Amino acid sequence: MEAGNGKRILVCNVGGEFFAVDDRCTHEDSSLYLGCLKGDRIHCSLHGGEFSVKTGEALAEPAEVALQTYQVSIEDGRIFITL
Ligand code: FES
Numbered sequence: 001m002e003a004g005n006g007k008r009i010l011v012c013n014v015g016g017e018f019f020a021v022d023d024r025c026t027h028e029d030s031s032l033y034l035g036c037l038k039g040d041r042i043h044c045s046l047h048g049g050e051f052s053v054k055t056g057e058a059l060a061e062p063a064e065v066a067l068q069t070y071q072v073s074i075e076d077g078r079i080f081i082t083l
Contacts, residue, residue, distance in 0.1 A: 003081075005083070007022070007083070008022070008031065008033075009021070009023055009070060009081060009083075010022070010023035010032050010033060010042070010053075011072070011079060011081070012040075012042065012053040014037075014039065014053065014054070018072045018074065019040070019053040019054055019072060020069065020071075021053050021056055021067040021068065021070070024067075025044045025049060025051075025063065025067075026049075026051075026058065026063055026064070026065035026067060027044065027046075027047060027063045027064075027065075028047070030045070030047075032044055032051075037053070040052050040053050041053070041059060044063065047062050048060065049061065049063025051067050053067075055069065056068060056069040070082055070083060
């Protein structure tokens with residue numbers, strides 16, 4: 001999804017719990033939208049870097065820098081993200 005300021009945010013459903021991170025791999029600025037989510041790990045489709053969508057931590061090279069994470073809350077079935 002795109003935030004009002006043009007920033008793209010990736011919202012992930014991990015077993016019914018929602019997490020939000022920048023939709024931008026910290027390795028080479030690629031969207032993570034086309035990546036593969038397994039558990040809480042998002043796999044970048046470009047070079048295979050991996051991140052935790054819970055903490056943003058870079059888990060596999062070539063990614064080394066963590067993703068920005070955002071607080072998620074759900075009210076009346078709507079997802080709110082604090083930027
Ligand atoms: S752009 Fe994501 S690992 Fe290289």
